[in-house]
Amino acid sequence: MDATTPQRPRAARRPAATRREQADATRVLLLRTAERLYAEHGLAEVSNRQIVEAAGQGNNSALAYYFGSRADLIRAIARFHGEPIARRIQELAREARDSDDPRDHIASLALPYTEHLAELGHPTWYARFTAQVCADPTLGPEELAAPLQAPLFRKAIVAVRSQAPGLSPKVAALRSQSMRLVVIHTCAEQERAAAYTGRPADWTMVGEALVDMITGMLLASPQS
Incomplete structure (x- = not known):
């Protein structure tokens, strides 16, 4: 490849601060969604899957990843x-x-x-x-x-x-x-x-x- 050949730009690496901010935002979204569903329907009537779906998250293990157990979430x-x-x-x-x-x-x-x-x-x-x-x-x-x-x-x-x-x-x-x-x-x-x-x-x-x-x-x- 000579000096006149255009270089393909490297993929920009996402700053660590941005990834942390997104993770924090997801954590708060799950927390507030769980709070709302628990308040409206009762603790026993709300599953982890319902919370994840209501928060618009595709990963069903998101709650366990961010909080651990149901008691830890509460x-x-x-x-x-x-x-x-x-x-x-x-x-x-x-x-x-x-x-x-x-x-x-x-x-x-x-x-x-x-x-x-x-x-x-x-x-x-x-x-x-x-x-x-x-x-x-x-x-x-x-x-x-x-x-x-x-x-x-x-x-x-x-x-x-x-x-x-x-x-x-x-x-x-x-x-x-x-x-x-x-x-x-x-x-x-x-x-x-x-x-x-x-x-x-x-x-x-x-x-x-x-x-x-x-x-x-x-x-x-x-x-x-």
């Missing part, structure tokens, strides 16, 4: 949302640390959840997904907790209980458990109504109402 969805919620809890808990108003401590636990739902836009599926996980006998609330959340939750509950010294430990624990259920299932119902009507939920109103309700529930005087 934990990944929980972490995707739980970590920003935990960071917001940490911020509000820091602000409420020296407050003697129990409402401030309750707000530091309830409002990050509704604020996160508001930030997701419309429609959302996370509240219904959370309710599904909590109701699943093989999973439970521990699957939803980010590492930061548990110690912050305990500190806030201790601060609230200090305002209601007449409660027995068992009653206080039951009310604290009920607080979590009120938040989760109230938000799931609001999200379900928004999906049905097409009108976004007013998460600011929901958050403030939850704080009011939980404050009253946790501090109500026990009957003698």
Whole structure:
């Protein structure tokens, strides 16, 4: 081949960053698709194949490649949302640390959840997904907790209980458990109504109402 013979250009090698970005985008697409299907149909009614097909992926092993097991996928969805919620809890808990108003401590636990739902836009599926996980006998609330959340939750509950010294430990624990259920299932119902009507939920109103309700529930005087 002489110098005048045109050279065939070499195939451009795809940058590693682009491949990583595409892999990250595929992972998020699968995660969000699974979240939506789980929220709309229930955990037990959705197969890995359905998730892959709904996400427009041709490889049926994509979920196993990106996430591992079904339980790992559910934990990944929980972490995707739980970590920003935990960071917001940490911020509000820091602000409420020296407050003697129990409402401030309750707000530091309830409002990050509704604020996160508001930030997701419309429609959302996370509240219904959370309710599904909590109701699943093989999973439970521990699957939803980010590492930061548990110690912050305990500190806030201790601060609230200090305002209601007449409660027995068992009653206080039951009310604290009920607080979590009120938040989760109230938000799931609001999200379900928004999906049905097409009108976004007013998460600011929901958050403030939850704080009011939980404050009253946790501090109500026990009957003698």
